[in-house]
Amino acid sequence: MRGAQIVDFKKEQLLSDVYRISGAGCRSFFVIDKNVYGLYIDLFSELEDGEYYIYDSDEENKNIYNVMPIYDALLKGGYQRSDVLVAIGGGIVGDISGFAASTYMRGIRLIHVPTTLLAMIDSSIGSIDRDFFDILEQSSKLNPTEQRREVAKQISLAQSLKRAVVDGDLLDKGARRALNFGHTIGHALESLSFGTDLIKGHGSAVAIGMCEMMRLSHSEKLSSLADLERLERVVSSFSLPTSIDISNQELFETMRKDKKRAAGLNHLVICPEIGTYEILSLDDRELQKFLNG
Numbered sequence: 001m002r003g004a005q006i007v008d009f010k011k012e013q014l015l016s017d018v019y020r021i022s023g024a025g026c027r028s029f030f031v032i033d034k035n036v037y038g039l040y041i042d043l044f045s046e047l048e049d050g051e052y053y054i055y056d057s058d059e060e061n062k063n064i065y066n067v068m069p070i071y072d073a074l075l076k077g078g079y080q081r082s083d084v085l086v087a088i089g090g091g092i093v094g095d096i097s098g099f100a101a102s103t104y105m106r107g108i109r110l111i112h113v114p115t116t117l118l119a120m121i122d123s124s125i126g127s128i129d130r131d132f133f134d135i136l137e138q139s140s141k142l143n144p145t146e147q148r149r150e151v152a153k154q155i156s157l158a159q160s161l162k163r164a165v166v167d168g169d170l171l172d173k174g175a176r177r178a179l180n181f182g183h184t185i186g187h188a189l190e191s192l193s194f195g196t197d198l199i200k201g202h203g204s205a206v207a208i209g210m211c212e213m214m215r216l217s218h219s220e221k222l223s224s225l226a227d228l229e230r231l232e233r234v235v236s237s238f239s240l241p242t243s244i245d246i247s248n249q250e251l252f253e254t255m256r257k258d259k260k261r262a263a264g265l266n267h268l269v270i271c272p273e274i275g276t277y278e279i280l281s282l283d284d285r286e287l288q289k290f291l292n293g
């Protein structure tokens with residue numbers, strides 16, 4: 001993918017905003033979430049057949065086979081390297097489109113039009129920036145209506161935090177790893193609960209992952225009980241779970257398949273103090289010991 005962009009757009013001007021951002025002379029191909037398409041069908045009435053693909057956002061459909069129809073449509077429509085793929089939907093459409101854009105013709109530009117809260121803020125809500133945590137903590141003391149309004153305001157702050165971290169570490173070798181806080185355990189829990197209703201969504205899995213990492217690092221005396229309790233309070237105040245009943249052995253086996261594992265090591269982000277991070281690089285024996293507390 002070349003030059004990923006996250007855009008602010010007005011719903012009514014969606015297509016014209018996208019065309020403006022794409023630039024003159026460039027064509028745009030749209031991958032649109034099925035439910036979003038159904039809800040906002042009028043917004044897409046100008047699109048011709050062959051200019052868009054409707055994606056059924058189900059976790060089971062998030063695989064390479066469902067990228068093929070996008071390549072087919074791009075090839076059939078004669079889309080070139082200078083053209084743009086536009087992803088309109090949640091995290092699933094974003095991930096699938098990101099993969100398609102980064103591989104079609106060795107990479108074309110991508111515009112994300114995120115339509116779910118998770119897609120808008122991505123994993124940046126899981127970043128451990130102290131100011132952002134403080135804001136979330138304050139928000140949790142508001143009533144639900146005020147809370148929703150306040151959290152909505154924080155979306156752009158979360159985006160800019162993530163952008164700053166990612167732009168400063170394009171190769172994911174340094175500070176960007178902090179964004180993975182809670183994700184190694186979170187992803188393992190998502191795999192383990194696939195097809196069940198044990199965990200409701202990525203946010204819940206990462207919430208448990210963050211709390212579990214704080215619990216484990218606290219039991220290793222790498223972080224304080226006060227910070228663990230503070231994190232659990234904030235997570236619970238957003239009606240997110242803080243724990244789950246899964247055996248350490250199952251967790252260990254699944255974490256060994258983590259996509260960020262390299263050279264036999266899992267790189268876990270711990271939070272020694274809210275607002276700080278450290279990476280623990282653990283081999284299998286160390287990981288098992290760490291999980292057993």
Ligand SMILES: NC(=O)c1ccc[n+]([C@@H]2O[C@H](COP(=O)([O-])OP(=O)(O)OC[C@H]3O[C@@H](n4cnc5c(N)ncnc54)[C@H](O)[C@@H]3O)[C@@H](O)[C@H]2O)c1
Nearest residue numbers: 033035036057089090091092093115116118119122123202
């Ligand atoms: N690439 C990353 O960094 C990253 C980070 C976090 C999560 N993810 C991935 O994101 C996915 C989850 O994304 P998600 O939570 O955005 O959900 P999603 O894309 O699965 O969408 C959830 C549901 O909401 C519907 N939907 C989307 N927008 C809507 C709207 N505006 N109105 C009504 N319905 C709408 C979809 O059709 C779907 O049924 C997971 O596959 C996860 O792995 C990726």
